[in-house]
Amino acid sequence: MSEPMQIVNENELQAYADGRLDEKRRAEVAAWLANHPAEAGRVEDYRRQNEALHALFDPVLDEP
Amino acid sequence: MEKTDHLIEEHIPRLRRYARALAGDRARADDLVQDTLERAWGKFHLWRSDSDLRAWLFSIMHNVYVNGVRKSSSSPMLLPLEDDALDVPVRAAQEDGLQVRDVHAALGCLSQEQREILLLVGLEEMSYEEVAKVLNVPLGTVMSRLSRGRERLRQIMAGGAVPALRVVK
Numbered sequence: 001m002s003e004p005m006q007i008v009n010e011n012e013l014q015a016y017a018d019g020r021l022d023e024k025r026r027a028e029v030a031a032w033l034a035n036h037p038a039e040a041g042r043v044e045d046y047r048r049q050n051e052a053l054h055a056l057f058d059p060v061l062d063e064p
Numbered sequence: 065m066e067k068t069d070h071l072i073e074e075h076i077p078r079l080r081r082y083a084r085a086l087a088g089d090r091a092r093a094d095d096l097v098q099d100t101l102e103r104a105w106g107k108f109h110l111w112r113s114d115s116d117l118r119a120w121l122f123s124i125m126h127n128v129y130v131n132g133v134r135k136s137s138s139s140p141m142l143l144p145l146e147d148d149a150l151d152v153p154v155r156a157a158q159e160d161g162l163q164v165r166d167v168h169a170a171l172g173c174l175s176q177e178q179r180e181i182l183l184l185v186g187l188e189e190m191s192y193e194e195v196a197k198v199l200n201v202p203l204g205t206v207m208s209r210l211s212r213g214r215e216r217l218r219q220i221m222a223g224g225a226v227p228a229l230r231v232v233k
Contacts, residue, residue: 011207015192018185026158045221046214050186052167053085057187059080 008032011045017046072104076122078188082122085183086129096132100125116194123198126180133176149179170220178213181206 004051015021033040083093111120184195196203
């Protein structure tokens with residue numbers, strides 16, 4: 001990554017974890033995260049939190 | 065009236081899912097849904113048909129929930145953590161690291177404000193703007209609570225031990 005990367009802010013990291021960035025920005029943030037392992041780990045944990053919430057509570061949708 | 069019922073009914077499964085996650089157990093969640101629906105039916109004439117019905121219903125649930133929390137503040141809610149109190153069948157194949165039961169327990173350690181936002185974003189998948197509308201707070205507040213709530217959840221999970229009973233503010 002020799003190109004200077006735009007600064008990624010906290011809100012964008014949240015949006016990245018939620019899959020809400022547009023394709024271009026998503027790729028830029030992913031490239032930035034590749035050089036920032038601590039943030040990458042954090043964002044991955046947030047994504048998993050969302051997964052866990054669905055695993056826990058989605059079954060309620062199918063209750064009679 | 066028939067039409068009203070039908071419009072609102074469509075949203076009931078998601079209201080129930082959110083209530084279960086918010087309230088922690090089935091009985092309290094059922095009460096929350098019931099109170100929300102009664103209020104929604106009673107106030108339905110106030111809903112503008114060009115606005116988002118889901119957001120309207122969730123904001124009613126938010127108000128019912130917050131009022132309930134306030135009322136019970138003299139005798140804080142305790143969320144039991146026994147397996148049978150969980151009341152939701154946990155889907156298998158979720159074994160890679162993060163344990164869903166721990167997430168359930170850790171959720172109870174968040175502030176009510178953080179928990180609501182984490183759930184509306186992560187579970188209900190509302191846009192950040194919608195969440196701001198439902199909770200009647202500025203977008204910046206949504207983002208800062210989301211960020212802090214997630215980090216707190218993460219730290220609780222990393223610490224492993226979650227107290228078996230804790231006071232929900």
